[in-house]
Amino acid sequence: MQNRRTFLKAAVLSASIAAIGGLSSSAWAADTIKVGVLHSLSGTMAISETALKETALMTIEEINAKGGVLGKKLEPVVVDPASDWPKFAEKARQLLSQDKVAVTFGCWTSVSRKSVLPVYKELNGLLFYPVQYEGEELEKNVFYTGAAPNQQAIPAVEYLMSKEGGSAKRFVLLGTDYVYPRTTNKILRAFLKSKGVAEADIIEEYTPFGHSDYQTIIAKIKKFAGEGKKTAVISTINGDSNVPFYKELGNAGLKAKDVPVVAFSVGEEELRGVDAKPLVGHLAAWNYFMSVKNPENDKFIKMYRDWAKKAKLPKADTVVTNDPMEATYVGIHMWAQAVEKAKSTDTDKVIAAMAGQTFKAPSGFTLKMDETNHHLHKPVFIGEIKADGQFNTVWKTKGPVRAQPWSPFIPGNESKQKL
Amino acid sequence: MKRLLLLISLLLCVGRASAALDPVVMQGLASDDFDGKQAAVAALAAAGDDADAQRLLKALSEDAVAVAGGRLVIVAGEQLLDPASGAPIKPAPASPESISLNNSLRQQVDGALAAVRLLSTDRGERLTAARALLADMGEGAALLPLFDKALAREQDGEIKPFLVQLAAQAALGSPDVARRLQAVRDLAGSGSPAVKALLLPLLDPANEPEEKLRLEAGTAIKAIDARLAWSDTAGQIFTGISLGSILLLAALGLAITYGVMGVINMAHGELLMVGAYSAYTMQALFRAKFPEFVDYYLLAAVPVAFFVAAAVGMLMERTVIRHLYGRPLETLLATWGLSLVLIQAARLLFGAQNVEVANPVWMSGGVQLAENLSLPWNRLIIVAFSGFVLLLVWLMMNKTRLGMFVRAVTQNRPMAGCVGVPTARIDTLAFGIGSGIAGLGGVALSQIANVGPDMGQGYIVDSFMVVVLGGVGQLAGAVWAALGLGVVTKFLEGWAGAVIAKILVLVFIIIFIQKRPQGLFALKGRFVD
Numbered sequence: 001m002q003n004r005r006t007f008l009k010a011a012v013l014s015a016s017i018a019a020i021g022g023l024s025s026s027a028w029a030a031d032t033i034k035v036g037v038l039h040s041l042s043g044t045m046a047i048s049e050t051a052l053k054e055t056a057l058m059t060i061e062e063i064n065a066k067g068g069v070l071g072k073k074l075e076p077v078v079v080d081p082a083s084d085w086p087k088f089a090e091k092a093r094q095l096l097s098q099d100k101v102a103v104t105f106g107c108w109t110s111v112s113r114k115s116v117l118p119v120y121k122e123l124n125g126l127l128f129y130p131v132q133y134e135g136e137e138l139e140k141n142v143f144y145t146g147a148a149p150n151q152q153a154i155p156a157v158e159y160l161m162s163k164e165g166g167s168a169k170r171f172v173l174l175g176t177d178y179v180y181p182r183t184t185n186k187i188l189r190a191f192l193k194s195k196g197v198a199e200a201d202i203i204e205e206y207t208p209f210g211h212s213d214y215q216t217i218i219a220k221i222k223k224f225a226g227e228g229k230k231t232a233v234i235s236t237i238n239g240d241s242n243v244p245f246y247k248e249l250g251n252a253g254l255k256a257k258d259v260p261v262v263a264f265s266v267g268e269e270e271l272r273g274v275d276a277k278p279l280v281g282h283l284a285a286w287n288y289f290m291s292v293k294n295p296e297n298d299k300f301i302k303m304y305r306d307w308a309k310k311a312k313l314p315k316a317d318t319v320v321t322n323d324p325m326e327a328t329y330v331g332i333h334m335w336a337q338a339v340e341k342a343k344s345t346d347t348d349k350v351i352a353a354m355a356g357q358t359f360k361a362p363s364g365f366t367l368k369m370d371e372t373n374h375h376l377h378k379p380v381f382i383g384e385i386k387a388d389g390q391f392n393t394v395w396k397t398k399g400p401v402r403a404q405p406w407s408p409f410i411p412g413n414e415s416k417q418k419l
Numbered sequence: 420m421k422r423l424l425l426l427i428s429l430l431l432c433v434g435r436a437s438a439a440l441d442p443v444v445m446q447g448l449a450s451d452d453f454d455g456k457q458a459a460v461a462a463l464a465a466a467g468d469d470a471d472a473q474r475l476l477k478a479l480s481e482d483a484v485a486v487a488g489g490r491l492v493i494v495a496g497e498q499l500l501d502p503a504s505g506a507p508i509k510p511a512p513a514s515p516e517s518i519s520l521n522n523s524l525r526q527q528v529d530g531a532l533a534a535v536r537l538l539s540t541d542r543g544e545r546l547t548a549a550r551a552l553l554a555d556m557g558e559g560a561a562l563l564p565l566f567d568k569a570l571a572r573e574q575d576g577e578i579k580p581f582l583v584q585l586a587a588q589a590a591l592g593s594p595d596v597a598r599r600l601q602a603v604r605d606l607a608g609s610g611s612p613a614v615k616a617l618l619l620p621l622l623d624p625a626n627e628p629e630e631k632l633r634l635e636a637g638t639a640i641k642a643i644d645a646r647l648a649w650s651d652t653a654g655q656i657f658t659g660i661s662l663g664s665i666l667l668l669a670a671l672g673l674a675i676t677y678g679v680m681g682v683i684n685m686a687h688g689e690l691l692m693v694g695a696y697s698a699y700t701m702q703a704l705f706r707a708k709f710p711e712f713v714d715y716y717l718l719a720a721v722p723v724a725f726f727v728a729a730a731v732g733m734l735m736e737r738t739v740i741r742h743l744y745g746r747p748l749e750t751l752l753a754t755w756g757l758s759l760v761l762i763q764a765a766r767l768l769f770g771a772q773n774v775e776v777a778n779p780v781w782m783s784g785g786v787q788l789a790e791n792l793s794l795p796w797n798r799l800i801i802v803a804f805s806g807f808v809l810l811l812v813w814l815m816m817n818k819t820r821l822g823m824f825v826r827a828v829t830q831n832r833p834m835a836g837c838v839g840v841p842t843a844r845i846d847t848l849a850f851g852i853g854s855g856i857a858g859l860g861g862v863a864l865s866q867i868a869n870v871g872p873d874m875g876q877g878y879i880v881d882s883f884m885v886v887v888l889g890g891v892g893q894l895a896g897a898v899w900a901a902l903g904l905g906v907v908t909k910f911l912e913g914w915a916g917a918v919i920a921k922i923l924v925l926v927f928i929i930i931f932i933q934k935r936p937q938g939l940f941a942l943k944g945r946f947v948d
Contacts, residue, residue: 166523213658215909227619251783257525272775
């Protein structure tokens with residue numbers, strides 16, 4: 001009896017330690033600036049978000065090594081909302097009211113961002129959101145360092161329709177069932193219509209989060225593509241569902257030259273879990289690729305590799321960098337610059353100081369935070385997957401593009417184009 | 420593609436192009452500009468008969484062309500070759516940066532290579548080329564003279580049908596009515612959706628003035644449709660069976676622990692997870708210790724997963740569940756707690772992120788049964804594996820002394836105890852076997868789904884669904900319920916999408932259980948309480 005009780009106790013204890021293990025508020029020097037890191041470290045989104053936590057910690061350490069901000073060290077507060085959307089709001093509230101963080105870097109899915117928004121508005125917090133998203137949002141308390149639809153989705157579809165991209169005439173819009181894919185596909189459908197694509201030449205398909213059986217959908221894509229005209233798939237599948245999706249795609253023998261798949265949420269990190277050989281030639285659109293060649297990027301990649309070794313990440317020798325990691329890195333640096341400029345961590349003063357901040361980013365361009373719309377001006381890259389899981393840039397914009405958070409392809413947004 | 424075909428046909432009319440590759444045009448390959456690259460590839464394709472051009476095309480298709488020191492080179496191992504002559508360059512320029520093609524250029528290069536290879540003297544090469552062209556090419560009207568030439572030369576019975584079809588596809592645009600008619604007839608035997616797509620425009624009088632031809636095209640499309648419909652349905656049924664086999668593997672263990680023993684085990688999903696992590700561990704072990712046998716790690720993972728999961732299950736039974744027999748509510752809560760403990764334990768041991776479990780080579784790819792029907796090996800093997808596990812369970816339950824005891828305890832516990840069956844030990848063993856089978860299910864799941872600490876959560880509802888639908892206490896019920904749910908889900912998915920299909924299936928089960936609480940098959944007899 002005694003044994004069992006101790007065993008249970010130990011089990012419960014270890015479970016609770018594990019649950020709060022991420023909460024490493026170790027005792028730092030008294031005068032620090034607390035910075036929240038709000039990313040899922042478990043659950044379906046952990047495949048994508050864990051690397052962002054690591055990037056945030058690395059960047060904070062880099063800033064601290066250079067003397068911190070306003071002469072104070074930054075102190076990261078890491079929480080794990082476990083891919084559970086209501087938990088995001090709960091953890092955000094904890095960060096703001098209990099830990100009193102000056103700023104939070106976090107969220108990946110739009111549903112998690114929507115979940116924390118009311119908290120940041122109510123407590124006047126500051127959130128940096130590092131992932132491409134569907135737009136249709138502009139909050140005073142949020143800075144969006146990922147791409148708006150016109151910085152990713154629209155150029156990617158234009159590329160597919162061009163001669164260079166294979167002159168696609170029919171489109172399968174495939175996504176996970178939540179706000180980002182639904183809204184993106186609404187914008188894309190309106191965009192395709194404006195380009196003269198018929199309603200019958202577009203199908204939309206959605207799957208739940210964590211879906212792992214893509215047989216029916218692949219069969220459907222094959223059938224749709226078999227009805228004549230060049231077909232392309234636009235995938236807004238998020239999280240670990242991408243692994244079974246690409247596995248099935250490879251097994252079913254659907255080659256990129258027959259039906260190219262362009263993904264908006266698949267980067268180097270997601271491809272680490274898959275054998276990329278059957279996927280060669282499928283595409284992704286981002287604002288940064290690890291394969292981009294420039295000194296800033298070399299520095300960034302080396303810094304992350306060193307960090308991975310130091311932090312003893314699993315498979316530290318094969319770590320990769322990707323677009324949301326770059327956006328996190330840029331976001332943290334811009335915030336630090338804005339705090340220096342405002343000489344305060346006060347939310348409203350920092351928001352004012354953020355306008356027009358610039359930073360020389362690993363993508364090889366100097367990115368600017370727009371004066372009014374809280375979005376970065378970003379370059380767009382389209383890459384094809386190579387056998388080693390990296391991307392080969394096949395198309396890019398000449399320079400950074402200004403974001404249009406309110407897509408002109410959604411009716412009712414006409415008056416918001418100046419934002 | 421059109422442009423390339425035009426160039427090839429021009430080349431065929433004019434005869435051999437000049438052997439020299441124009442260095443100015445070739446330099447286009449090194450540029451960042453798509454049009455420059457395309458012009459270069461088109462020029463290469465036009466000179467496709469030329470050995471130098473072929474060498475460069477081949478190098479392009481193998482991603483072996485690079486720019487070094489401002490000039491174009493072919494990378495061959497350590498050496499850098501001059502693309503025009505094929506001679507090694509000495510001294511080799513430093514740091515060659517490979518140029519890569521995008522999809523449409525790669526398609527052009529492959530098309531050019533395949534078209535030239537149709538005339539090759541090597542049979543295998545001709546066959547691959549014909550297959551590749553058939554899979555890749557649309558109508559290709561401009562290539563008709565080349566196909567006719569190849570067809571006239573071809574003696575091989577296996578390659579000829581491909582060429583006939585290629586020529587027929589190309590001849591659809593021919594000005595000669597008889598030729599077009601013959602082409603449509605040749606294509607009627609095809610089962611390919613691509614051919615159907617080529618024939619569809621012929622139904623429109625604007626594209627096809629001949630009435631006779633339009634009718635013929637209509638019949639051909641009907642014939643192709645009939646064949647496509649057959650393989651479509653076959654494909655759908657297979658995906659249903661495949662999903663059913665996975666549900667069965669997930670639920671079979673539960674059919675014993677819940678169905679036969681009446682324990683509501685909320686940690687069942689975590690036993691699947693234990694099995695999947697066993698497969699992962701075996702993979703890591705094989706990679707580290709026996710790299711030459713790494714493709715067979717799964718065979719070793721099967722017994723390991725069974726015994727690890729069985730051990731975990733027996734431990735659970737001994738420490739927690741046995742004290743709660745007859746108290747379903749407490750069992751439910753306690754096992755739910757156990758499931759959380761197991762999830763956290765996996766997080767501590769393996770990390771919170773999903774781990775990568777690779778398909779062995781023999782489970783990758785698929786068998787092509789028809790043009791639009793290919794069955795992936797991993798799914799086929801899992802279907803067979805679930806049949807194998809089912810057979811083992813049936814033998815165990817019906818042909819062994821242990822199975823007889825388990826059945827006796829299920830049917831009447833006090834009476835079984837009275838005649839000397841050690842009921843407590845039987846409980847532990849039966850629970851262990853149920854858990855072990857869940858472990859086997861986990862190995863199968865590791866091959867198609869993501870392996871992570873909370874992977875089991877997604878299967879617990881499905882497993883209970885199968886067991887309850889099939890009828891508690893019945894293995895046969897679980898089999899029918901799993902296959903039925905699999906096929907129904909897949910047909911609904913095809914019709915209404917994955918999200919709606921999931922909802923419809925749940926609604927169906929709720930209604931079914933309301934009308935028939937005992938499930939598909941019910942135990943009959945007075946001993947059932």
